[in-house]
Amino acid sequence: MTSDDQVWVPEACTLPTVDRPLRLAEFDKLFATVLREQQRLSPTTLRWRLAPAAEATARDLTGRESSCCSFFTFTFAGDQAGDGEGLCLDVQVPAGHVDVLDALAGRAAAGMPR
Numbered sequence: 001m002t003s004d005d006q007v008w009v010p011e012a013c014t015l016p017t018v019d020r021p022l023r024l025a026e027f028d029k030l031f032a033t034v035l036r037e038q039q040r041l042s043p044t045t046l047r048w049r050l051a052p053a054a055e056a057t058a059r060d061l062t063g064r065e066s067s068c069c070s071f072f073t074f075t076f077a078g079d080q081a082g083d084g085e086g087l088c089l090d091v092q093v094p095a096g097h098v099d100v101l102d103a104l105a106g107r108a109a110a111g112m113p114r
Contacts, residue, residue, distance in 0.1 A: 012069060012070070012071055012097075013069045014068045027061065027104075030054065030057065030058060031112055032111045032112070034050045034051040035048055035050060035112045035113075036049045036051060036086055037049040037086070040105065041090070043098055044092055044093055044094065044101065045090060045091065046091040046104070046105055046108075047090050047091075048090075048091065048108065049086040050087045051087070052087050055076070058076075059076065062074035071094055071096075071097050072092070072093060073092040074090070075089070075090040075092070076089055077089070077090055
């Protein structure tokens with residue numbers, strides 16, 4: 001984790017500092033391996049379309065993230081496109097944490113396969 005990564009981690013995060021690089025690496029792996037599409041639904045909401053096989057991994061990761069950063073709301077929406085090709089995961093934050101969502105969106109876009 002670089003100092004730039006630490007800048008957007010809010011004080012509300014209760015994950016021990018030593019564990020943060022590992023959590024970030026888990027998100028990076030998710031983005032690089034199963035993220036198929038990202039949409040910004042609103043300033044406070046992202047939608048990620050993931051490979052369907054990643055549901056258990058994504059649920060585990062987002063569940064752990066919610067426990068340390070309670071301002072996140074992760075909602076699994078199933079296959080919104082109706083083509084059986086993806087699982088939708090909505091990521092929402094309160095307006096006061098849009099900067100965190102912006103950073104996460106940037107990280108996801110950078111890590112997503114092209």
